[in-house]
Amino acid sequence: MRKQLIVLFSLCFLSIGLSQNQDIPESFSLDEAILYALENNRTAKNAVRDISAAEKQKWETTATGLPQLNGNIDYLYNIKQQFEGAVDFDQNGFIDFGARQSVTATARLSQLVFDGSYLVGLQSAKVFLEISKNAKEKTDLEIRQAVINAYGNVLLAEESVAILERNKVTLEKNLNETRKIYENGLTEEEDVEQLEITLASIVSNLRNMERLRDLAYQMFNITLGIDVNTKTTLTDTLPTLTFQNITPSLLEADEDITKTIDYRIAANDTRSKELLVKLEKSKALPSLSGFLSGSYLGNGEDFEFFTNNQTWLGIASFGFSLKIPIFSSLQRSASTQRAKINLEKSQDDLIEVEQQLKFQIASAKSDYQLAIEEYETAKKNLNLSERIEKKNQVKFFEGVGSSFELRQAQTQLYTAQQEYLQAMLDVITKKAALETILNTTN
Numbered sequence: 206m207r208k209q210l211i212v213l214f215s216l217c218f219l220s221i222g223l224s225q226n227q228d229i230p231e232s233f234s235l236d237e238a239i240l241y242a243l244e245n246n247r248t249a250k251n252a253v254r255d256i257s258a259a260e261k262q263k264w265e266t267t268a269t270g271l272p273q274l275n276g277n278i279d280y281l282y283n284i285k286q287q288f289e290g291a292v293d294f295d296q297n298g299f300i301d302f303g304a305r306q307s308v309t310a311t312a313r314l315s316q317l318v319f320d321g322s323y324l325v326g327l328q329s330a331k332v333f334l335e336i337s338k339n340a341k342e343k344t345d346l347e348i349r350q351a352v353i354n355a356y357g358n359v360l361l362a363e364e365s366v367a368i369l370e371r372n373k374v375t376l377e378k379n380l381n382e383t384r385k386i387y388e389n390g391l392t393e394e395e396d397v398e399q400l401e402i403t404l405a406s407i408v409s410n411l412r413n414m415e416r417l418r419d420l421a422y423q424m425f426n427i428t429l430g431i432d433v434n435t436k437t438t439l440t441d442t443l444p445t446l447t448f449q450n451i452t453p454s455l456l457e458a459d460e461d462i463t464k465t466i467d468y469r470i471a472a473n474d475t476r477s478k479e480l481l482v483k484l485e486k487s488k489a490l491p492s493l494s495g496f497l498s499g500s501y502l503g504n505g506e507d508f509e510f511f512t513n514n515q516t517w518l519g520i521a522s523f524g525f526s527l528k529i530p531i532f533s534s535l536q537r538s539a540s541t542q543r544a545k546i547n548l549e550k551s552q553d554d555l556i557e558v559e560q561q562l563k564f565q566i567a568s569a570k571s572d573y574q575l576a577i578e579e580y581e582t583a584k585k586n587l588n589l590s591e592r593i594e595k596k597n598q599v600k601f602f603e604g605v606g607s608s609f610e611l612r613q614a615q616t617q618l619y620t621a622q623q624e625y626l627q628a629m630l631d632v633i634t635k636k637a638a639l640e641t642i643l644n645t646t647n
Contacts, residue, residue: 231436235356238439242348242429310501313497320494322487322488350641356425366414464643482544491529572639598614
């Protein structure tokens with residue numbers, strides 16, 4: 206029976222583990238990866254929590270100006286009595302203020318009527334919530350860019366491995382044929398050695414690229430917010446994404462700086478500094494609060510406060526409290542001046558951010574345009590390199606070309622292949638960088 210229970214519990218835990226794994230897709234398009242990361246990336250989830258915390262803080266600040274009800278119970282035992290005496294309470298009993306024991310139960314209802322600091326605090330809570338929302342928007346943009354970069358790096362590694370494997374197969378075939386020609390005395394040993402050198406380099410690069418591919422997948426998983434060793438498959442291809450991301454119209458996109466998230470974050474900082482100035486000024490204003498209090502007092506020589514014999518005296522009162530700041534030895538003035546200085550710094554920082562954003566947008570557009578141009582150039586160079594390499598292969602096996610010339614053509618082809626792959630990736634990543642600065646995902 207015990208073994209059966211162990212097996213049953215094991216199956217239950219296994220089924221739970223499988224159901225959890227089933228929640229993670231095994232394959233992702235780029236759009237699917239972005240949507241998944243925006244919900245599951247750990248930084249994104251914390252940004253959502255920051256908004257929730259800001260909303261709670263906003264209510265926390267609001268609640269300080271709403272009615273507050275507090276209760277208090279005090280028990281007193283006089284070890285040495287200061288005086289003895291009694292005060293008539295009613296026809297049924299009396300209160301003995303010289304009694305050894307006493308209990309006082311009090312309830313106090315208070316309400317803030319006017320406080321300048323509270324009004325500024327409400328405005329600050331709204332600004333803090335807006336800051337949290339803007340931070341979440343910036344986080345989403347950065348996560349989107351990170352996913353695009355990680356996705357592109359995986360595709361680059363996959364394409365590189367595939368090309369290196371094809372090159373390896375071609376070189377092995379050429380090497381085998383050259384060895385046979387050499388064994389028949391129709392070529393020199395140097396021709397075989399040249400191909401062996403090239404093949405060894407390709408094999409080394411292939412092994413390194415396979416390791417980099419594994420690391421690229423791990424980085425992709427981390428960016429999505431899943432276990433680093435999860436087996437994932439990407440459904441988009443590098444050429445397809447490159448074609449989709451060639452959008453010359455983006456180079457003419459609106460450059461309204463005020464729409465960017467970085468400008469709004471800087472503007473929020475300036476707004477918060479303005480509120481700090483108002484806060485310091487409000488400290489010179491009077492504050493008014495009202496209260497309503499009710500108490501019950503019971504005395505006695507013995508502890509009989511929970512019996513029907515105990516006599517209680519009821520007390521009720523209400524009133525107002527007015528606090529008027531008169532003189533602070535210029536402390537409030539210094540605090541206000543310091544807040545104004547910080548505001549002036551923030552205003553200059555906002556102008557600096559505006560200028561930096563204009564430069565960053567211009568730079569990002571230039572980088573994106575260059576990426577498109579280099580992609581077109583790399584595509585042409587690859588086609589030329591492939592033709593040159595094929596011609597040199599024919600010339601070599603026909604005996605009219607040297608192994609050195611063939612190796613040069615092969616090296617040129619391999620370089621063109623990697624430049625073409627990198628050019629495709631640059632189109633994707635440079636566009637993502639421009640979209641992030643412009644605060645657009647179109």
